[in-house]
Amino acid sequence: MTQATATQSYTPTFTKLVSKEGGIEYPLEARYVCEETFSPLEVAYDYESIRRQVSREKIQAGPNSIWRYRAFLPVATDNVIDVGTGMTPLVKSNRLARRLGLKNLYIKNDAVNMPTLSFKDRVVSVALSRARELGFTTVSCASTGNLANSTAALAAYAGLDCCVFIPADLEAGKILGTLIYNPTVMAVKGNYDQVNRLCSEVGNTYDWGFVNINLRPYYSEGSKTLGFEVAEQLGWKLPDHIVAPLASGSLYTKIYKGFQEFIKVGLVEDKTVRFSGAQAEGCSPIAQAFKEGRDFVTPVKPNTIAKSIAIGNPADGVYAMNIAKKTGGYIESVNDAEIIAGMKLLAETEGIFTETAGGTTIAVLQKLVEAGKIDPEETTVVYITGNGLKTQEAVQGYIGEPLLIEPKLESFERALERSRTLERLEWQQVSV
Numbered sequence: 001m002t003q004a005t006a007t008q009s010y011t012p013t014f015t016k017l018v019s020k021e022g023g024i025e026y027p028l029e030a031r032y033v034c035e036e037t038f039s040p041l042e043v044a045y046d047y048e049s050i051r052r053q054v055s056r057e058k059i060q061a062g063p064n065s066i067w068r069y070r071a072f073l074p075v076a077t078d079n080v081i082d083v084g085t086g087m088t089p090l091v092k093s094n095r096l097a098r099r100l101g102l103k104n105l106y107i108k109n110d111a112v113n114m115p116t117l118s119f120k121d122r123v124v125s126v127a128l129s130r131a132r133e134l135g136f137t138t139v140s141c142a143s144t145g146n147l148a149n150s151t152a153a154l155a156a157y158a159g160l161d162c163c164v165f166i167p168a169d170l171e172a173g174k175i176l177g178t179l180i181y182n183p184t185v186m187a188v189k190g191n192y193d194q195v196n197r198l199c200s201e202v203g204n205t206y207d208w209g210f211v212n213i214n215l216r217p218y219y220s221e222g223s224k225t226l227g228f229e230v231a232e233q234l235g236w237k238l239p240d241h242i243v244a245p246l247a248s249g250s251l252y253t254k255i256y257k258g259f260q261e262f263i264k265v266g267l268v269e270d271k272t273v274r275f276s277g278a279q280a281e282g283c284s285p286i287a288q289a290f291k292e293g294r295d296f297v298t299p300v301k302p303n304t305i306a307k308s309i310a311i312g313n314p315a316d317g318v319y320a321m322n323i324a325k326k327t328g329g330y331i332e333s334v335n336d337a338e339i340i341a342g343m344k345l346l347a348e349t350e351g352i353f354t355e356t357a358g359g360t361t362i363a364v365l366q367k368l369v370e371a372g373k374i375d376p377e378e379t380t381v382v383y384i385t386g387n388g389l390k391t392q393e394a395v396q397g398y399i400g401e402p403l404l405i406e407p408k409l410e411s412f413e414r415a416l417e418r419s420r421t422l423e424r425l426e427w428q429q430v431s432v
């Protein structure tokens with residue numbers, strides 16, 4: 001198979017920033033909030049220009065990364081940061097599907113995304129490509145862990161200075177997975193929402209590109225590629241139902257935008273995809289608002305093992321909730337024990353070790369199936385957005401121990417017999 005490189009040329013298609021409320025227009029600079037309506041800013045495109053420049057064939061001949069969808073992304077030059085991010089596997093589930101009683105379940109596996117094993121590599125590739133175009137030499141972020149990993153790694157690759165802010169109590173794997181790239185790491189004694197507020201203040205004084213603050217309109221567009229890839233990998237068809245995790249709600253709203261854009265330019269047929277979302281009970285402001293039928297999201301103080309999705313005051317919460325409502329989806333939450341069980345279930349049935357966010361998503365998928373809210377025949381895609389090697393402490397103590405033996409055959413055989421007896425006993429207990 002021949003792969004083109006990232007040098008495929010496109011005339012830029014993004015035209016302005018527009019406020020989500022009131023449609024107030026701004027130039028394409030580093031800003032994220034409307035001064036009149038205080039609503040977030042969104043990148044707008046010339047869809048006629050996109051339609052003229054793309055085709056299924058041209059996309060397929062593009063790089064094996066998110067940049068095959070460059071016509072839909074807010075970068076002006078050909079000089080993008082492409083380390084092979086995206087085009088992660090869409091796996092047709094067999095054993096998990098059977099366990100849940102589903103016939104057409106697919107797993108979008110961003111636990112193996114490049115370079116830092118989460119979907120954040122998508123958004124950061126776009127944000128840093130745009131940051132360079134806007135002339136930033138230092139990049140930064142407020143992170144629940146994965147974003148810091150990705151910003152630090154891709155800044156190292158691009159030769160940009162980097163200073164990231166994280167809550168001090170993150171998992172060891174997330175902190176180490178940032179420090180290795182040698183950025184400045186600020187471990188803040190507080191939760192993510194406090195980190196985010198601090199970063200907004202820092203951003204007022206320092207001329208830095210904060211990927212998820214002043215560059216947020218560009219950054220968040222990277223998540224559309226999770227929608228584009230699924231449509232392409234399903235043979236240029238949209239699924240019937242998706243289940244994705246929610247923290248700020250950005251990823252979820254952008255998968256939706258991605259599907260809508262593919263419909264708009266004629267790459268796929270129009271249809272309503274049901275959008276369901278997953279939160280951890282210990283930080284579930286969007287799920288609570290959804291269940292109570294409110295049209296506003298009340299901030300909460302996070303307390304859950306799913307730290308990567310522990311955002312108590314979600315910037316895109318209301319927009320995410322509205323998508324669930326208008327598409328006939330659900331937003332559900334699960335407790336920490338269910339999250340661990342979800343991580344184990346995915347690992348045991350599909351050989352995918354996901355982090356706590358993925359455990360949350362699988363547990364919510366299971367809950368929705370059990371409640372009859374997912375039709376067994378529907379083509380359902382579950383988004384796994386991060387890797388379990390980074391949150392090992394979550395499952396420590398819940399997955400058994402290796403059998404310690406002498407380097408002798410008889411020692412092995414005794415241990416094997418003991419473990420088989422134990423397995424039989426467990427089975428008997430289960431089947432009583």
Ligand SMILES: Cc1ncc(COP(=O)(O)O)c(C=O)c1O
Binds near residue numbers: 118147248250309385
């Ligand atoms: C692994 C993982 N999944 C999902 C999310 C949710 O992202 P969003 O804030 O776009 O809702 C995050 C956020 O950091 C994450 O790290």
